[in-house]
Amino acid sequence: MKRLFPYLLVLMAGTGYAQSQFTQPRYVNYTEFGGLFGRVAYGPSIAQTVENRLSFTAQTFNGVQVSRQLAIGGLVSLDWYKTALLTPVGAGLRFDLIRHPQQNVRLLAIADAGYGFAWFNKNSTGYELNGGWMVNPGLALRIGKPSSTAFVMSLSYKRQSVDVQKPLSGVDIQRDEHRIYNRMCFRVGISF
Amino acid sequence: MILYMKSNRLLLFLLPLLSLTGCTDTCKETRTFRRYSPVTFTAAQVRQGIQTEPPQALVNPGKIYTKDQFLFINELKEGIHIVDNRNPSDPKPVAFLRIPGNGDMAIRNNILYADSYMDLIAFDISNPTAVQTVKRVPNVFPNGSFEGGWWSFDPASQLLYDQKVSYVTETTETNCEEGVAPTNWWGGVFFSAQTSAAVNDKSGGSVTNGVAGSMARFALYDNYLYTVNQSAMQLFDIKNPAEPQLGNQVQLGWGIETIFPYKDKLFIGSQSGMHIYDNANPEKPSLLSVFQHARVCDPVVVHDNLAYVTLRSGNQCGGFTNQLDVVDVTNLTSPKLLKSYPMRNPHGLGISFPNLFICEGAYGLKSFDVRDALNIDRNLLQHIEGINAFDVIPLEKSLLMIGKDGFYQFDISNPRQLRQISRIPISRPSYY
Numbered sequence: 001m002k003r004l005f006p007y008l009l010v011l012m013a014g015t016g017y018a019q020s021q022f023t024q025p026r027y028v029n030y031t032e033f034g035g036l037f038g039r040v041a042y043g044p045s046i047a048q049t050v051e052n053r054l055s056f057t058a059q060t061f062n063g064v065q066v067s068r069q070l071a072i073g074g075l076v077s078l079d080w081y082k083t084a085l086l087t088p089v090g091a092g093l094r095f096d097l098i099r100h101p102q103q104n105v106r107l108l109a110i111a112d113a114g115y116g117f118a119w120f121n122k123n124s125t126g127y128e129l130n131g132g133w134m135v136n137p138g139l140a141l142r143i144g145k146p147s148s149t150a151f152v153m154s155l156s157y158k159r160q161s162v163d164v165q166k167p168l169s170g171v172d173i174q175r176d177e178h179r180i181y182n183r184m185c186f187r188v189g190i191s192f
Numbered sequence: 193m194i195l196y197m198k199s200n201r202l203l204l205f206l207l208p209l210l211s212l213t214g215c216t217d218t219c220k221e222t223r224t225f226r227r228y229s230p231v232t233f234t235a236a237q238v239r240q241g242i243q244t245e246p247p248q249a250l251v252n253p254g255k256i257y258t259k260d261q262f263l264f265i266n267e268l269k270e271g272i273h274i275v276d277n278r279n280p281s282d283p284k285p286v287a288f289l290r291i292p293g294n295g296d297m298a299i300r301n302n303i304l305y306a307d308s309y310m311d312l313i314a315f316d317i318s319n320p321t322a323v324q325t326v327k328r329v330p331n332v333f334p335n336g337s338f339e340g341g342w343w344s345f346d347p348a349s350q351l352l353y354d355q356k357v358s359y360v361t362e363t364t365e366t367n368c369e370e371g372v373a374p375t376n377w378w379g380g381v382f383f384s385a386q387t388s389a390a391v392n393d394k395s396g397g398s399v400t401n402g403v404a405g406s407m408a409r410f411a412l413y414d415n416y417l418y419t420v421n422q423s424a425m426q427l428f429d430i431k432n433p434a435e436p437q438l439g440n441q442v443q444l445g446w447g448i449e450t451i452f453p454y455k456d457k458l459f460i461g462s463q464s465g466m467h468i469y470d471n472a473n474p475e476k477p478s479l480l481s482v483f484q485h486a487r488v489c490d491p492v493v494v495h496d497n498l499a500y501v502t503l504r505s506g507n508q509c510g511g512f513t514n515q516l517d518v519v520d521v522t523n524l525t526s527p528k529l530l531k532s533y534p535m536r537n538p539h540g541l542g543i544s545f546p547n548l549f550i551c552e553g554a555y556g557l558k559s560f561d562v563r564d565a566l567n568i569d570r571n572l573l574q575h576i577e578g579i580n581a582f583d584v585i586p587l588e589k590s591l592l593m594i595g596k597d598g599f600y601q602f603d604i605s606n607p608r609q610l611r612q613i614s615r616i617p618i619s620r621p622s623y624y
Contacts, residue, residue, distance in 0.1 A: 040217040042365045051367065053217060083370045124370050126514070128536070157215070165555070166370075168514070168537050171226040171340060173359070174554040179219040179368050 025064040028071045030094065030140075030152055032189030033058040036079060038182055056080040057158075057185060061092055061112070069096035075112055077134075078120075081181055084162055085121040088134040090114015105143050108154075112136040116160050126167025134160045142191055149192040158185040219368040224554070228341045228355040233292075235350040238309050241292040244323045247285030248273065249619035254338075256594045258585055259299045259402030262320065263592065265599055265616075269293055269338050269354075272306065274320045280590060280601050281613050287321045293352075295338055298410035298417060299402035303433040305410060305417055307333060309352055310345040312419070312428065314436050326434045333421050405583035405594070406491040406540040411453045414474035420448045420460060425469075425477070442469075442477055454494040457524065461492040466501055468524050483519055483527040490517075493543045497522040498530070498565055500548060502538035514538060516550065518565050533569045540583030542591070547573070547607045549591060551581035557593060559607050573608045 036055040043049045057080070063073015071094040079086045092112030118131045138156020164177040250273060254266035263275040263283060271290040277283045293309030303326070304315040314327040335344035341355030401412045411418045416439060417428040423446050427439030447463030458469040458477055465484040469477040483501075490503045499519040514537050518530045537553040546563045556579055561571040580595035590613065591602040598617040602610040 038215045038217050040219070040368050042219070042367045049367070053368075082368070127370055165536065166221065172223060173226065174224040175221065176223075177219055177221040177366060179217065181217050181368070182215050183217075184215045 025066050028061075028063050028065050028073065028094070028191065030061040030189060030191045031059070032152055032154060032187035034154075034185065034187030034189075036081075036158055036181070036183035036185050038184065053082065053183075055082065055181075055183070057187065059112075059187065059189075061094070063092075063094070069099065070094070075114065077114075077116075079116065079158075079160065079181075081160075081162075083124075083127075084118065084129055084164075084179070086116035086131060086134075086160065086162070087119050088114045088116040088136075088160070090134065092136070094140070104145055105141065106146075108140040108142055110136070110138050110140050110154060110156060112156075116162065118162075128165040130163045130165075132161035132163060134158065136185065138185065144191075149190055152187075152189050152191045154185070154187045156185045156187075158183045217368045219366045220363050221366045222361065222363050224359060224361045226340055227358050227360050229358070231354050231356050233352045233354065235310075235345070235352060238292045238352055239311070239328075241290060242308070242313070242325060243290050244321070245288045245290055248288040250598060250616055251619055253582075253594050253596070253599060253618065254295055255297070255407055255583060256405050256585060256592055256599065257297050257299065257402050257408075258587070258592060259400070263599070264297055264299070264304070264402070265594060266294060266297065268295065272297060272304075274317070274323075275599075275616070276320075277601075283599075283601070283614055283616060285616070287323065289315065289323050293343070293354075295336070296408060296410045296419070298404065298408070298412050300412055300417075300430060300433045301400055303430075305428070305430075305436065307336075307410075307419070309336070309343060309354075310334065310347075312436065314434060316434065327436055329428065329436055329438055332426055332438060333419070336421055403585055403587070405585050405592075406452065406493050406542055407450055407583045409449075409451060411451045411458070413453045413458070413471060416474050418451055418453070418458065418477075420444065420451045422446065422448055424448075425451070425458075425460070427475070429475075440476055450491045452492045452494060457494075459492045459494055459499060461490040461501065463490070466490065466492050466499065466519065466527070468521065468527065470524070480524045481527055483529070491540055493541055493548075494521065495543045495545045495562075498562075499527065500541060500543060500562070502535065502541050502550060504535075504538050504553075516541075516568070518562075518568065531566055531568075539581065542584040542586040544586035544588075544591075544604065547586070547604065549584045549586055549593075549604075551584055551593070551595070553582065554580050554596075557581040557584070557610075559604075559610060561607065574610055576610060 036057050038053045041048050041050045059077040061075040063071050065071045075092050077088040090113050095109045097107045113135045116131045116134045118129045121129050136158045140154035142150045142152050144150025160181040162179040166175040252268045254268040257264040261278045263277045265273040274287045275283045275285050291306050291308045294306050297306045302318045304317045310331050310333050312329040312332050316324045316326050339357045341357045343354040345352050409420050415431045417430050419426045425442040429437040429439045450461040452459040456471045458471050460467040465482050467482050468480045470480050471477045490501050492501045499521045501517040503513045503515050514535045516533045516535050520528045520530050536555040539551040539553050541550045548560045548562045550558045556577040559574045560568050580597045582595045585592040591604045593600040598615050600615050601613040
């Protein structure tokens with residue numbers, strides 16, 4: 001991140017064309033990456049083990065600014081969970097919580113939802129991963145001149161469900177796992 | 193100012209939402225497995241139990257067999273359901289033949305051969321509602337297994353030691369990763385109930401045989417009934433079908449699962465491989481070759497010069513392989529593996545060329561086009577999920593399928609879109 005920051009600054013500085021008034025729908029893009037922070041507790045209730053989890057996430061949101069406050073669009077993400085590489089594809093919105101989006105610092109509500117596909121996941125022998133639904137609501141800060149490339153930071157909650165068929169052994173007839181990844185998602189990126 | 197207040201309210205609304213969820217992954221594994229408990233019977237108890245009873249509901253179905261539009265559905269260790277299938281859309285159970293310790297069957301003319309733990313019994317089924325015992329060949333099978341549970345018979349004490357199987361479903365919390373296999377591993381036991389194969393033999397004349405599934409351990413060829421147990425093939429001379437006589441015994445090695453007669457060859461599926469026997473002299477099959485593979489369970493079906501073998505891990509089979517092997521058996525003395533395809537948990541299979549049907553246990557039924565033997569995985573025509581598939585018998589236009597949730601008949605005229613003609617459900621609310 002530290003190494004990327006100068007590049008981001010250059011990108012932001014290079015696009016300073018102002019467009020102050022909302023006139024017509026225009027293309028918006030939010031490209032971010034970051035981490036999915038969470039924990040997992042497992043084992044019998046008298047001997048629970050709690051571990052921390054951190055997974056890498058990247059997302060690009062492409063849409064249109066349909067009003068001064070609201071942008072809607074589609075999104076594609078990549079989430080590297082420890083044993084699941086998922087590609088959520090879905091739709092989302094970016095809503096300005098401050099009505100006059102003329103400030104250099106803007107607070108946005110983000111709401112994304114979609115389906116996490118397991119297209120790029122490679123299964124270990126005996127495992128079969130199937131994707132599941134994803135929801136991702138949260139807040140974002142957009143720092144930069146309106147209508148120019150800006151720096152974006154977001155904090156959101158990401159819930160992703162996944163179904164896994166596990167290898168059968170011994171006396172097993174059926175062995176399936178339903179996973180719900182509940183993560184705090186922190187991302188940084190750019191928006192234009 | 194007002195704007196800020198509004199956004200603050202929104203924040204107040206959103207933040208508890210974030211914290212409530214706790215950001216903790218929850219992963220629940222649901223696992224169904226078998227549990228065994230020992231039981232003991234006396235030989236007299238076993239032998240007295242044979243009788244014809246009114247039709248009963250399917251509870252724990254095993255193998256299937258069909259002859260002359262009648263279906264024979266094994267009820268594991270309990271007996272055989274006899275079903276009138278002259279109208280496939282409305283099969284009618286006509287009787288239940290109670291045979292303690294029954295798992296396999298074969299029919300020639302109007303004689304039904306069935307195992308009853310250690311004995312082989314011949315029944316006259318000319319009248320399916322009043323089946324008569326015509327002959328019992330005692331103490332021919334020393335041991336065997338049902339659903340992974342072993343039984344063995346001690347002729348000296350006349351005691352039969354068996355294991356009762358119960359199904360247990362457990363839900364556990366996991367760490368959301370690919371952990372190791374659960375404990376209580378039962379190695380070294382085998383599955384008993386599976387097999388399907390269209391039986392063709394040259395016994396000719398007025399002799400008519402039934403059709404078994406790929407999981408069968410009984411096969412008819414010429415004047416002989418071939419039965420395989422865990423380690424040997426026992427022949428019965430059935431020149432006079434009502435009078436089966438004990439014939440030769442062929443030692444096969446350990447872990448024999450299924451037998452599939454094709455032309456004048458016998459293909460025997462075992463845990464360690466596929467044995468090919470030349471049956472030119474039906475009285476004395478001779479070993480041609482053994483196609484070795486990992487130590488797993490494996491029913492076999494054959495079409496022309498290709499053998500299709502499914503390897504399955506789980507229960508008594510051991511191993512961690514679940515795949516379909518296509519084996520070139522053009523040269524019967526040295527079979528060659530053409531290609532392996534990963535599968536989920538394949539049980540019985542059936543071929544009605546160019547279609548191959550594979551039972552995936554709790555994961556449904558798959559239909560493949562196998563004209564291109566090297567690209568079978570790309571030719572999955574249909575995958576019916578949500579049913580339990582154990583074994584199939586493909587007939588000319590229909591497919592008989594048995595699973596732990598019932599007996600199904602499908603119309604296979606369009607192999608991409610199997611149409612369910614009928615179903616006989618099991619009587620339990622849940623099949624495990």
